[in-house]
Amino acid sequence: MPTDAGNTAWILISTALVMLMTPGLALFYGGMVRRKNILSTMMMSFALLGLIGLLWVLYGYSLSFGPDRGGIIGGLDWIGLRHIGQEPSLTYATTVPHLAFMMFQAMFAIITVALVSGAIVERMKFSAFIVFSILWFTIVYCPVAHWVWGSGGWLAKLGALDFAGGTVVHINAGISALALSILLGPRKGFHEKEPMEPNNISLVVLGAGLLWFGWFGFNAGSALTSGGLASSALVATNTSAAAAAIVWMILSWIYRRPTILGTATGAVVGLVAITPAAGFVPPLAGIPIGIIAGVVCYYAMLFRAKKMGIDDSLDVWACHGVGGIWGALATGIFASVAINPSGANGLISGNAMQLAKQLLGVAVVCGFAFVVTWVLGKIVDVTIGLRVNATEETVGLDISQHGERAYGGMLR
Amino acid sequence: MKKIEAIIRQEKLDAVRTALEASGYFGMTVGEVSGRGRQGGLTLQWRVGEYKVDLLPKIKVEIVVLDEDVARILNVITIAARTGEMGDGKLFVLPVENAVRVRTGEEGDNAI
Numbered sequence: 001m002p003t004d005a006g007n008t009a010w011i012l013i014s015t016a017l018v019m020l021m022t023p024g025l026a027l028f029y030g031g032m033v034r035r036k037n038i039l040s041t042m043m044m045s046f047a048l049l050g051l052i053g054l055l056w057v058l059y060g061y062s063l064s065f066g067p068d069r070g071g072i073i074g075g076l077d078w079i080g081l082r083h084i085g086q087e088p089s090l091t092y093a094t095t096v097p098h099l100a101f102m103m104f105q106a107m108f109a110i111i112t113v114a115l116v117s118g119a120i121v122e123r124m125k126f127s128a129f130i131v132f133s134i135l136w137f138t139i140v141y142c143p144v145a146h147w148v149w150g151s152g153g154w155l156a157k158l159g160a161l162d163f164a165g166g167t168v169v170h171i172n173a174g175i176s177a178l179a180l181s182i183l184l185g186p187r188k189g190f191h192e193k194e195p196m197e198p199n200n201i202s203l204v205v206l207g208a209g210l211l212w213f214g215w216f217g218f219n220a221g222s223a224l225t226s227g228g229l230a231s232s233a234l235v236a237t238n239t240s241a242a243a244a245a246i247v248w249m250i251l252s253w254i255y256r257r258p259t260i261l262g263t264a265t266g267a268v269v270g271l272v273a274i275t276p277a278a279g280f281v282p283p284l285a286g287i288p289i290g291i292i293a294g295v296v297c298y299y300a301m302l303f304r305a306k307k308m309g310i311d312d313s314l315d316v317w318a319c320h321g322v323g324g325i326w327g328a329l330a331t332g333i334f335a336s337v338a339i340n341p342s343g344a345n346g347l348i349s350g351n352a353m354q355l356a357k358q359l360l361g362v363a364v365v366c367g368f369a370f371v372v373t374w375v376l377g378k379i380v381d382v383t384i385g386l387r388v389n390a391t392e393e394t395v396g397l398d399i400s401q402h403g404e405r406a407y408g409g410m411l412r
Numbered sequence: 413m414k415k416i417e418a419i420i421r422q423e424k425l426d427a428v429r430t431a432l433e434a435s436g437y438f439g440m441t442v443g444e445v446s447g448r449g450r451q452g453g454l455t456l457q458w459r460v461g462e463y464k465v466d467l468l469p470k471i472k473v474e475i476v477v478l479d480e481d482v483a484r485i486l487n488v489i490t491i492a493a494r495t496g497e498m499g500d501g502k503l504f505v506l507p508v509e510n511a512v513r514v515r516t517g518e519e520g521d522n523a524i
Contacts, residue, residue, distance in 0.1 A: 195463045197456070256457060265459045301460045315459065 001088055004095035010226035011093065011100045017217025018107035022049055022114050024210025028268070029118050031203030032261075032314055036396025037122045038199055038406045044117035044129055048110050051130065052137055056106040057081055063142035065092060065105065068152025073143050091151040093224040104221060109145070112169045113137050118314035119177035120386075122187050122196075123393050126401040128386045135376045136176065144172050144365055160361030161335060161343055161354070163233065164222035166276025166327040167365050174321020175366045176373040178312055183377040184386050186311030188393050196313075199406075201261050208264035212241055215271045219278040232339055235283035237274050243290025244270025244297075251298050265319065269297040272323035273330060280343040281334035289330045297323050325362050332358035413508040413524060414482050418473040419447065420493040420501040425471050431492035432475065435485060439524070441474040451499030470501060476508055476524045 026045035030038045052060070059079050066074030078084055086097045093101040113133050120129070147155040148162045155167075162168060187196070198204065219237040223230035248266025252259045273293035274286055281289070301318040304310060312318070332355035335346035345351040380386055387393075392400035399405055420428055425442065432440065446467040453466035477485050486503055494500050511523040 193463070195456075195465050197463075197465065252457060252460075255460075256462070259457045259459075262457070262459050298460055305461060 001094045003086075003088055003097055004225075006226045007093075007095045007224070008097060008100055010230065011096045011104050011221060011224065014217035014221025015100065015104045015107055017214045018104065018111065018221065019049070019214075021107070021211050021214035021218065022046065022111050024207045024214055025111060025114050026207070027203045028207030028211060028264075029121065029314055031200045031205075031207060032198045033121050034196060034396070035199035035407060036398055036405075038203075038398065039404050040126065040397030040401050041117070041121045043126065043402060044121065044124075045114040047130070048114050048133060051133060052110040052113055053106060055134065055137060056109055057102075060109055060137065060142055061102050061105065063138070064109070064145040065102075065150050068146075068150060071152055071154035071157060072146070074146050074150050096224060101224070105145075108165055108169055108218070109137065109141055112141055112165070112173050115169070115173035115316060115320055116177045116180065118316040119181035119312040120184050121313050122397060123387055124184055125385060125388050126397070128380050128384055131384060132180070132376060132380050132386075135380070136373065139376060140172065140176060140369055140372050141168075144168050144368065147364075148361070155361050155364065158357060158360070159344060159354070160357045161280055161331050162276045162328065162361070163279040163331070163343075164219045164275045166272070166324045166331065167361050170272050170275060170320040170324030171328065171362060171365050172324075172369050174317045174319070174324055175369040177316035178310070178321060179370045179373040180377050181312040181317075182310055183374060183381065187313065188390065190311045191309070198261065205260055205264050208267055212267055212271060215241070215275075219271075219275060223279050229279055229340060232283055233278035236278045236281060236286040236289075237271065239283060239286030240274035240290035240293065241267045241270040243287050244273070244294035247291050247294030248298060251294070266294050266298075269293045269319050269323040272297075272320055273327035275324070276327045277331040277334060280331055280336070280340050281346075282336060282339055285330075285334040289327065289334065292330070293323050293326055296326050321366075325366075328358050328362050329355065332356075413476055413511060413521065414479060415474060415476045415506045415508045416482070416485060416489070417504040417506065418475075418489050418493065418501065419445065419470050419503075420473060420489075421495070421499065422469060422471050424493040424495075424501075425473070427492040428473060428489055431488045432473075432485070435481075435488045437475055437477060437481075437485065439475065443472045443474075445470050445472045449499070449502070451497075468499070476511060478521055478524070 022045050026042035030042040033041045062078035063074050066078040069075050084098045084102050088094045089098040145168050147153040148168045220230040220234035245263050245267040249258045249263040252262035270290040270293050273289050300322040301315050304318050333347045335343050336349050337345050344354050346354045447470050448466050453464045454468055455462050512519050513523040
């Protein structure tokens with residue numbers, strides 16, 4: 001098929017939008033940690049723009065989207081961008097240069113690895129994080145992306161729907177984050193209930209804003225065309241974010257005061273939940289999807305803090321794992337071929353089977369992500385060690401890992 | 413000469429400053445400090461639930477006064493800073509060996 005100018009423009013812009021989400025995530029996470037760890041937290045996102053940005057063009061794209069090997073993984077035929085040129089691919093985004101589609105997908109891989117970091121901030125050694133990221137990207141992200149989105153991927157063939165990455169990005173990152181935070185153990189002072197004061201909630205709000213902004217590229221860009229479907233996905237996306245933000249604001253208000261930290265968190269879980277559904281469900285399905293995401297993630301976070309006793313420090317499991325699972329199931333409930341003929345009908349349109357397929361996709365990716373992350377984390381732990389020593393943790397990772405401090409100097 | 417260190421509520425700084433000025437003491441050093449006393453902690457909200465911070469933000473005002481003014485100034489600050497609730501703060505009086513005005517080199521009482 002020839003290249004379409006409008007579609008190409010939209011995918012190029014969407015690539016830039018999704019790219020901005022990673023620095024946005026760095027602000028979102030960085031503002032929530034203690035002031036001695038803000039730079040190390042931001043670095044765990046920002047450095048991946050470099051690291052995964054390279055690995056993706058070298059071999060990641062080929063493993064994820066290259067010619068299928070048994071439904072499990074892409075072949076190495078496209079390694080180093082071989083056969084990826086200015087002409088559209090025959091299988092993916094067939095009206096857009098293959099290079100543009102490849103780079104659009106790179107941004108998803110980058111932010112997915114960055115999402116995991118929220119669980120292990122303030123105590124994981126940076127060198128260990130880099131090694132873990134390389135392993136996790138190669139052995140967890142690329143295969144799962146292939147199963148769900150790759151041509152011939154086994155979950156794709158089965159008919160599990162994931163419009164923009166509910167399973168590949170959010171469940172994958174959220175469950176892996178849980179496994180890694182259990183393996184790493186809690187921060188010093190976590191069980192003693194030492195206050196872990198966010199150093200700058202304004203940065204969290206700015207980060208949430210950039211995430212929301214970039215998510216239009218994430219979800220509406222995943223239409224891979226610039227027409228009606230992209231518009232429908234964009235409206236669903238904004239509607240779900242809006243609904244979940246308001247729900248979280250109300251829940252924090254009922255608790256005591258309407259917090260902006262809560263409202264920003266709500267917006268993000270609304271965006272997470274609509275991600276797999278955005279281009280398969282009617283735009284107004286964003287309202288129930290967002291409302292339920294707000295409630296479910298709020299209580300998941302309470303449960304994690306009060307009952308599980310696991311220091312998933314920035315609640316990657318509660319936001320992305322739980323929000324992603326709800327989104328995947330919601331896709332099986334609200335999907336309609338009237339919105340997207342290449343999708344499927346969900347429960348409401350009379351196809352209960354779709355919900356079962358979604359459930360299977362969720363279960364498989366949860367199990368795979370948890371077990372493999374555990375094994376990879378263990379390997380890094382026994383070889384180079386996952387954790388900084390007690391003194392480095394007390395001093396803070398900004399100084400001990402990076403030799404920098406965020407708020408330096410006196411008087412100016 | 414005596415130094416008065418006044419730990420007061422943040423919202424009482426303006427009242428204390430005005431009262432001191434009216435009592436003839438314009439100069440002062442002010443800092444933001446954290447501390448704890450009988451008031452107990454501060455409860456802040458997290459994304460869900462809350463956490464407690466037991467060091468509260470306070471203001472420390474430092475002034476150096478003539479020996480004969482100590483009682484009067486302590487009274488002025490006490491009245492200006494008081495709400496009657498726990499957390500109003502505390503005043504400390506310390507002896508001061510000497511003082512020097514940097515611009516002129518004046519020493520002792522003339523320097524304050």
